Amino acid sequence: MHNDLQRVRHGYYDLWFGTNAVYERWAKAHGLNNNMLLTLYxxxxxxxxxxxxxxxxxxxxxxxxxxxxxxxxxAKGLVTKTVSTADKRMKLLVFTSQGAAYADELLQKMDDFEERALRTMTARQREALLEGGQAWMTALRNALDD
Incomplete structure (x- = not known):
């Protein structure tokens, strides 16, 4: 049983690292890194x-x-900080009009990229991806709380 659990954990890490590498490559092809891309998202x-x-x-x-x-x-004129009306101590981050146009175009390209990938999977595989991911996250949170 231990070997099976170890195989699953190793497979998960391969999946996690591989997924991050794909997104990093996609971001780089669009002049960003993954953290910048996810910040825009x-x-x-x-x-x-x-x-x-x-x-x-x-x-x-x-x-x-x-x-x-x-x-x-x-500095690129894509984002600005504004003071929150609800809490004057808090600064909200908002797109400039140029930033909104840039992010909309970029994130639409990412949506298209992800949808192309999802279309290669069966509906069952897509649902299994979500169900398995949610089950894993819940199990990790429960293990952390134990």
Whole structure:
């Protein structure tokens, strides 16, 4: 039984590392790195409440790394910081009009890329991907809490 569990863990790491490598390659082909790509994704997904803290939390990146990414996006005129009306201490990150157009085009290309890949899988494989991933995440959280 131990060998089977070890095989699954090793297979999972191969999957995780391989998936990250594919996204890193895709991002590089579009002039970015994976962290920049995912930051743009989060800015688009959380248009009304995206903060540096949220990006750090979601991507599990240090504050300094996210700060560097955001500084680069600000320098390119893609992102700006605004003060939250709900909490004046909080700075919200929002796309400029140029940034929104850039992110929309880039993230549409990523959507198209992912959909091409998903179409090569059967509906059963796609559902198994989600079900297995959710089960794994739940099991990891439960193991962490034990």
């Amino acid at each position: 989060l800015l688009k997904e959380y248009p009304d409440d995206c903060t540096q803290h949220l990006i750090c939390e979601k991507l599990m990146l240090p504050k300094q790394t996210v700060n560097s990414i955001l500084a680069g996006l600000e």
